[in-house]
Every structure is written in C-alpha cells, then in structure tokens.
Amino acid sequence: MSKSKKIWIAVIIIFLVALIGWRWQVLRQKNTNAITVGVAVGETGDGSEWGQGEFNVYQMYADDINAAGGIDGHPIVLDVQDTKSTGEGTVTAVTKLISIDHVPVVLGPTWADSYQGANPIAEQAKTVLLTPSTALETIDHKENFTYLFSTYWPQLPEIQTLDGFMVSHQMKTLAVINDHDPFDTKFADELAADAATKGVSVVDREQVSIDTNDFRTEILKIKQMHPDAVFIEISNIAGLGPFMGQVKQLGLSAKIFSTADAQNADVVSKFGADMEGLAYSFPQEPTGTAYANFVQEYKTKYGTLPSAPSVMTAYNAIAALVAVLREGARTGTEIRDALYKVTVPGLGAANISFNNLGAITQANFDMKMIHNGQFVIITN
Amino acid sequence: MAYLIHLAILISIYAILGLSLNLVVGYTGLLSMAQAAFYGVGAYATALLMVNMGWNFFAAALFGMALTAVVAFIIGMVMSKFDGDYYALASLGLGVIIYSIFLNWQGLTNGPLGIPGIPRPNLFGFAFFDNLSFLLLSAFFVLLTYLASRFIVNSSFGRILKAVREDEKAIQVFGYKTLNYKLTIFVIGAMMAAFAGSLYAAYITYIDPSTFSVNGSIFIIAIIILGGLASLRGSLIGAVFLVLLPEFLRFVGFPDEIAAQMRQAVYGLLLILLMLYRPQGLVGEYKL
Numbered sequence: 001m002s003k004s005k006k007i008w009i010a011v012i013i014i015f016l017v018a019l020i021g022w023r024w025q026v027l028r029q030k031n032t033n034a035i036t037v038g039v040a041v042g043e044t045g046d047g048s049e050w051g052q053g054e055f056n057v058y059q060m061y062a063d064d065i066n067a068a069g070g071i072d073g074h075p076i077v078l079d080v081q082d083t084k085s086t087g088e089g090t091v092t093a094v095t096k097l098i099s100i101d102h103v104p105v106v107l108g109p110t111w112a113d114s115y116q117g118a119n120p121i122a123e124q125a126k127t128v129l130l131t132p133s134t135a136l137e138t139i140d141h142k143e144n145f146t147y148l149f150s151t152y153w154p155q156l157p158e159i160q161t162l163d164g165f166m167v168s169h170q171m172k173t174l175a176v177i178n179d180h181d182p183f184d185t186k187f188a189d190e191l192a193a194d195a196a197t198k199g200v201s202v203v204d205r206e207q208v209s210i211d212t213n214d215f216r217t218e219i220l221k222i223k224q225m226h227p228d229a230v231f232i233e234i235s236n237i238a239g240l241g242p243f244m245g246q247v248k249q250l251g252l253s254a255k256i257f258s259t260a261d262a263q264n265a266d267v268v269s270k271f272g273a274d275m276e277g278l279a280y281s282f283p284q285e286p287t288g289t290a291y292a293n294f295v296q297e298y299k300t301k302y303g304t305l306p307s308a309p310s311v312m313t314a315y316n317a318i319a320a321l322v323a324v325l326r327e328g329a330r331t332g333t334e335i336r337d338a339l340y341k342v343t344v345p346g347l348g349a350a351n352i353s354f355n356n357l358g359a360i361t362q363a364n365f366d367m368k369m370i371h372n373g374q375f376v377i378i379t380n
Numbered sequence: 381m382a383y384l385i386h387l388a389i390l391i392s393i394y395a396i397l398g399l400s401l402n403l404v405v406g407y408t409g410l411l412s413m414a415q416a417a418f419y420g421v422g423a424y425a426t427a428l429l430m431v432n433m434g435w436n437f438f439a440a441a442l443f444g445m446a447l448t449a450v451v452a453f454i455i456g457m458v459m460s461k462f463d464g465d466y467y468a469l470a471s472l473g474l475g476v477i478i479y480s481i482f483l484n485w486q487g488l489t490n491g492p493l494g495i496p497g498i499p500r501p502n503l504f505g506f507a508f509f510d511n512l513s514f515l516l517l518s519a520f521f522v523l524l525t526y527l528a529s530r531f532i533v534n535s536s537f538g539r540i541l542k543a544v545r546e547d548e549k550a551i552q553v554f555g556y557k558t559l560n561y562k563l564t565i566f567v568i569g570a571m572m573a574a575f576a577g578s579l580y581a582a583y584i585t586y587i588d589p590s591t592f593s594v595n596g597s598i599f600i601i602a603i604i605i606l607g608g609l610a611s612l613r614g615s616l617i618g619a620v621f622l623v624l625l626p627e628f629l630r631f632v633g634f635p636d637e638i639a640a641q642m643r644q645a646v647y648g649l650l651l652i653l654l655m656l657y658r659p660q661g662l663v664g665e666y667k668l
Binding site for chain 1: 383496497586636644
C-alpha cells in the first residue's frame with residue numbers, strides 16, 4: 001500500500017473516531033437527562049494555570065451537587081472545551097458549545113477580557129457567559145453585552161486599598177511593573193492614575209512579557225529611581241518568586257506590592273524566604289470557615305492546594321449558577337434574568353450578587369503580607 | 381451548523397495565508413518567518429480605519445494591503461542582504477519588531493487591550509453580518525487568491541521564481557536581476573497576508589497583538605509544509621488539515637481532566653508521523 005493511501009486511511013480513521021466520540025457525548029447527555037453546563041477554560045496556553053484551576057473548582061462543585069442528588073434530581077454535566085488561551089480558540093470553543101452542544105450557559109471563558117471575540121456571539125445566541133477571570137472594566141461598551149457576567153473582583157476597590165495603604169504609610173514615589181496581559185495593563189494604568197491623584201508619584205513604568213521569569217533589567221532600572229514602593233502585576237503568578245528573589249539579589253530596598261494573586265501557597269512553599277515581605281491586597285474573608293473548608297476539600301480531591309488566582313471567583317460563579325438553576329432557570333434568557341437578581345454566599349465576599357452591568361457588587365479588600373511563609377493581615 | 385461555518389471561515393483565512401506564504405517559501409525558496417507580521421498589519425489597518433474613521437471594509441482592506449506593501453518593500457530590501465538560514469533569522473527578528481509595535485504603540489493600537497467592536501463588511505447596503513454570508517465572501521477571496529497565485533506560478537515570472545529557488549547564481553548568470561523578482565513576490569505575498577488579516581479582523585470583531593506573534597508565523601509555515609511546498613493545492617489542503625484536526629480531536633472522548641493535554645499530544649504525534657512518512661507534504665513537490 002502506498003504511503004499516500006496509508007495517510008488517507010489514518011485521516012479517515014481519526015474522522016470516524018471523532019464522529020463516534022461526538023455521538024457518544026450526545027447520547028450520554030440525552031440519556032442522563034442531565035443539566036448540561038458549558039465550560040470554556042484555557043486548559044492550554046498562557047492562561048492554563050488559571051483555566052485548569054477554574055475547571056478543578058467547577059468539577060469539584062458539580063461532583064458535590066451530584067453526590068447530593070443533583071438539581072431536582074437532574075445531575076449536572078460539564079461540557080468542557082479548551083479555549084487554548086487564544087482569541088480564535090475562545091471563539092471556536094464558545095461557538096462549539098452554543099451551536100453543537102446547545103448549552104444555555106457557559107462558565108467562562110478564561111480571560112474573556114483578553115479574548116473578547118466570543119462576547120458578541122454569546123449575546124446573539126442569548127447564551128450566558130459567566131466568567132470568573134474577566135475584568136469587565138476592559139470590555140468596550142459592556143452595556144451591549146447583557147449576557148456577560150463576571151465574578152472577578154472589580155478593579156477600583158482593590159486599587160484604592162493598595163494606594164490607600166501606600167499613602168497611609170507615607171510612601172511618595174512608586175514604580176510599576178506589569179506584563180502585556182490586558183487586565184494587568186489596565187490595572188497598572190488605573191493604579192498609577194489613582195495613586196497620582198493621592199500624591200504618589202509614579203517614577204517608572206516597566207512592561208514585561210507574560211511568561212518572563214527574568215526581571216533583572218527592570219529591577220536595575222527601577223533601583224536607579226529609588227522609589228518608596230514597587231507594584232508588580234503579572235499573570236504568571238509563579239513569576240513572583242523569581243521576581244522577589246531578584247529584588248533581594250539586586251538590593252532593591254523599596255516595599256513590594258502586588259494583588260490578590262500573590263496569595264498562592266504553592267509559590268510561597270517553592271520560593272520560601274524570597275517571598276518574605278511581599279504585601280498585597282486580598283478580598284476580605286467573611287467570618288466563618290467557608291474558605292478554609294474550600295481549601296481543605298480542594299486539597300483532598302486534587303492533592304494540592306488551590307493555586308490559580310481565579311479559584312475563589314470560579315467557585316462564586318458556579319455557586320451563583322447553581323442557585324439560579326435551582327430556581328428553575330433553564331434557558332439562556334431565564335438564567336440571565338435570574339442572575340441579575342440572585343444573591344448567594346461567596347468566597348472573598350459575604351454575598352455574591354450582580355449589578356446591571358454583570359459585575360459583582362461586593363468587593364472589600366484587606367492588605368496582607370507574606371511573613372514567615374504565612375499570609376498575615378496587616379490592615380482591615 | 382454555525383460551528384462548521386465558523387471552521388470553514390477559519391480555513392478560508394488560513395488558506396489565503398498559506399497561498400501567500402507558499403509563493404514566497406515554496407516557489408521562491410525564501411524562508412520567511414514574518415508572515416504573521418503582515419497578517420497583523422492588514423488586520424490593524426483595517427480595524428483602525430473601520431472603528432475610528434468609519435471606513436468601509438473594502439476600502440480599509442485595500443489601504444491595509446497598500447500599507448503592507450510599503451512595509452514589506454522596506455523589510456524585503458533589508459532582508460535582501462541575507463541568504464538561507466540568515467534570511468529566516470532576519471525575518472524572525474523583523475516579525476518580532478512589528479509585534480512589539482502592535483504591543484507597545486498604545487496610542488495607536490491600544491496595546492494589549494486590543495481593538496474591539498470591529499464591524500462586519502458592508503457592500504452597497506448588504507451587511508455580511510451572518511456567518512454564512514461571511515463564509516461566501518471569504519470563499520470568494522480564497523478563489524481569487526488561488527487564481528492569482530496560479531497565474532503567477534504558471535507565468536514566466538513564476539518560472540524565474542522557481543529558478544531562483546533552485547539556483548539563484550545560475551539564473552543571475554543569464555542576466556536576471558533576482559533581487560527584483562524576490563522583492564516583488566515578497567511584497568505580493570505580504571499583501572495577500574494583509575487581506576487575510578482584514579478578513580480575520582472583520583470576522584472575529586476583536587484583535588489584539590497575541591494573534592500576530594511569531595507563533596502565528598510558525599503555524600502558517602506548518603500549513604504549507606504539511607500541505608506541500610510549491611503546491612497551491614497543498615496550501616488549501618494544509619489549511620483544512622491544520623484547522624480541522626484539532627477540532628476533530630475535541631470530539632474524541634478523552635477524560636475531561638486530561639482532554640486538552642491529550643489532544644495536544646495526539647496532534648503533535650500526528651504531525652510528526654506525517655513529516656516522517658511524507659516530508660514533502662501531502663501534495664508537495666519540493667522539500668525544504
């Protein structure tokens with residue numbers, strides 16, 4: 001048999017396997033009479049740490065619901081598609097979920113602020129996008145996307161907590177480092193602007209690529225400006241470890257600040273003493289043990305502590321969705337209308353509810369610091 | 381159905397990119413890694429003109445192609461100093477420069493935040509709002525690009541390009557100014573890629589720099605190597621294969637926890653196998 005024939009036979013086999021797999025998935029959903037929820041996460045690519053964490057939380061929550069009998073006896077089935085952390089991949093994943101799998105709601109996409117192409121598609125199809133890792137501030141004309149919700153923390157409260165702390169500690173000069181991610185860029189821009197209105201001068205701005213672990217050039221440039229404070233916002237959370245180590249190696253004496261992503265037990269355990277002294281904003285925990293229970297359950301199920309920055313917001317997203325599904329919402333429009341009215345207990349906020357732009361309404365932050373490997377509140 | 385139409389549109393866009401690069405790499409032997417940069421110039425020019433100045437898609441795309449021609453001419457003149465592997469490296473570097481401009485010239489391109497809200501094409505009052513009509517539009521331009529490419533490769537100009545690929549020194553002995561031929565096909569290829577960028581911008585309705593990085597150039601090269609160098613049919617087949625294969629793998633029932641990673645592994649394995657048993661590509665006539 002010629003090589004060309006072998007290749008074509010291989011292609012046909014792959015096609016048949018895919019066809020069989022697709023029919024099996026369709027039959028599985030039909031037979032179980034399940035409630036199918038679309039999930040669009042960045043399982044591969046730049047956003048994979050976030051996407052994988054989000055998926056783990058959704059799966060854990062869905063398993064708990066199903067173990068308790070589902071929703072009115074209907075189990076939840078997650079239809080998971082990889083966005084590949086690209087614009088095209090996000091559009092493809094959401095299109096597939098909507099047009100082939102006919103889901104009324106999609107948890108995700110990961111980083112829908114970086115990959116906005118899916119938003120008009122979902123709007124036209126009247127399919128809810130409930131995303132845990134999207135800064136709605138970066139969505140142009142958000143009012144046109146009524147089916148888009150985000151449980152990610154609004155930027156302004158967090159920014160004001162950070163620069164308020166700087167002002168209260170008489171810090172007059174600030175250097176800012178961020179990577180090229182849209183959220184990080186927007187956050188850094190807004191922080192710099194807000195800090196300036198409070199009398200904190202921004203003496204240097206540096207940008208790095210998303211996956212970099214080498215900040216030495218930027219640190220040396222900042223060191224020459226002698227800032228009182230340095231703020232760093234990067235998507236690659238593991239990069240905070242090398243950054244802090246390089247800060248210490250190069251003798252930069254400024255106080256280092258970051259955001260809620262910095263509370264990452266994996267990074268702290270890996271980089272140890274280098275992380276000492278890093279201050280960051282973090283959502284205020286409600287009284288009670290909700291977060292500790294969540295962490296314990298995650299660790300029991302997956303053998304590791306939750307490390308992705310959006311694990312809490314992913315939990316809040318699926319919690320809000322399940323609440324409206326319990327109320328009987330099933331179509332995209334019903335789910336959307338119910339989400340605008342729902343209030344559920346959340347992680348990092350006493351209650352999760354959405355305003356008329358689909359953003360969460362509660363977001364209060366503490367300042368915390370990494371001290372002796374622990375996450376210590378320094379203001380509240 | 382919407383999903384299949386979406387894939388067909390992506391195939392159309394990548395088919396144009398594949399044709400554009402095959403003229404440069406397959407027929408002329410210039411290993412250019414800058415095609416995604418030209419793709420990006422066309423996309424950004426179209427997006428900015430449509431969003432900020434209300435231009436019609438077709439006028440904006442034409443302007444994008446003209447702008448890309450100028451950029452490609454300048455880059456081509458610079459790269460004419462290089463040969464072989466050095467040409468590839470130089471084009472890689474220039475692609476990185478253009479990507480950096482997309483990322484850092486925030487006043488113009490909005491930097492990492494990208495440009496949202498790009499409208500769909502409109503022709504004499506007919507808006508290509510639904511995907512089916514957009515597919516017909518993009519398929520028309522694939523056909524146009526294919527016919528133009530076929531005209532080029534079958535002409536005497538095309539024969540000179542192949543001669544440059546085979547032995548540039550020999551063809552120079554006969555008095556041909558090979559720089560002119562190489563520059564011309566480089567600019568033509570860039571203009572075609574720019575139009576593909578215009579289609580992409582108007583289809584996805586949002587662009588940001590990450591689409592036009594070196595990874596994008598590598599993907600386009602993979603299309604033409606897999607489909608077949610110096611084969612126009614190969615460019616089309618390569619685009620079909622590389623767009624559809626990962627999508628087929630979505631339907632294979634891997635466990636959710638590892639599905640994405642398994643798909644990547646299987647995808648990579650299939651590409652390796654294809655290159656082992658068919659290094660000239662599925663329908664190619666020439667190996668790199």
